[in-house]
Amino acid sequence: MQSPLINELIEAFKLLPTIGPKSAQRMAYYLLQNNPNGGKRLAEAIVEAIDKVGHCDQCRNFSETDVCRICASPARKRDQLCIVETPTDVVAIEQSGIYQGLYFVLMGHLSPIDGVGPEDLGLPLLEERLKDGEVSELILATNPTVEGEATAHYIHQMATSMQVPVTRLAQGIPLGGELEYIDSGTLSQAFAGRKAV
Missing domain, CATH: 1.10.8.420 (RecR Domain 1)
Incomplete structure (x- = not known):
């Protein structure tokens, strides 16, 4: 015992x-x-x-400060905004070294069955960010799962209603795969091959 x-x-x-x-x-x-x-x-x-550790006021990623180091960096491309589901997705993309823009971390995906709606993902904050006109390309990098695709579709509709161009990560990411488990070469190819939605 x-x-x-x-x-x-x-x-x-x-x-x-x-x-x-x-x-x-x-x-x-x-x-x-x-x-x-x-x-x-x-x-x-x-x-x-x-x-x-809390959340960045701008991108919602984990941060010990009000604004994370990525959002605070003057070297980042402020007109590109990559939408990801989790902080581990940010880590995977950063390790690839291919992307130099900013992020918006959803901390999940839409899931009505689990009671996860747009407000839970910070989508009102994203909408305000898109309204300010600074973003010239919104990159959808949600996971290629049913929930990830539904979330991407919702965000795509929001962005296009504000005339913000939207691209989606393309080849290299397997259906049902998750970004944190994808190698940097495959992730680089997916970024390079992104296309308009």
């Missing part, structure tokens, strides 16, 4: 994606037996990140 504290630690690890009961148990026992200092460091890093 395990102690309540060990059970609580195992349950906490099970909160992570793809971590089942056995993996959670292995991680808990590893930290307790082999790396208690690493466990303390992990706990402190989690608490500090949760307390100090």
Whole structure:
């Protein structure tokens, strides 16, 4: 019979994606037996990140400041705006080095079944951003899933109603794939081959 504290630690690890009961148990026992200092460091890093990381006021990406380093950079192309679903999509695109514009992070996709609507994705903020006339190309980089395509369609309609040109990432991204798992060469090809929607 395990102690309540060990059970609580195992349950906490099970909160992570793809971590089942056995993996959670292995991680808990590893930290307790082999790396208690690493466990303390992990706990402190989690608490500090949760307390100090918020969202950028402009792009909604994770940031420790009101405006993230990408939005604040004068080197970025301010007339290009790439729409992505998650912060990990930003990381994948940035690692490719192909894109030098700005981002708007939806933090998900439209999903009426799950109660996720336009307001939950910050689309009113995106609409205001498009109205200011600075964006000359809106790049849709949502995942090629049913929900991602529905979200892209909704944003496409919003942008075209304001006469903002819209492109969509093209070849190289497999149907049902997610940007964070795509290699930089494939992602570069998809950016280079984007087309008007």
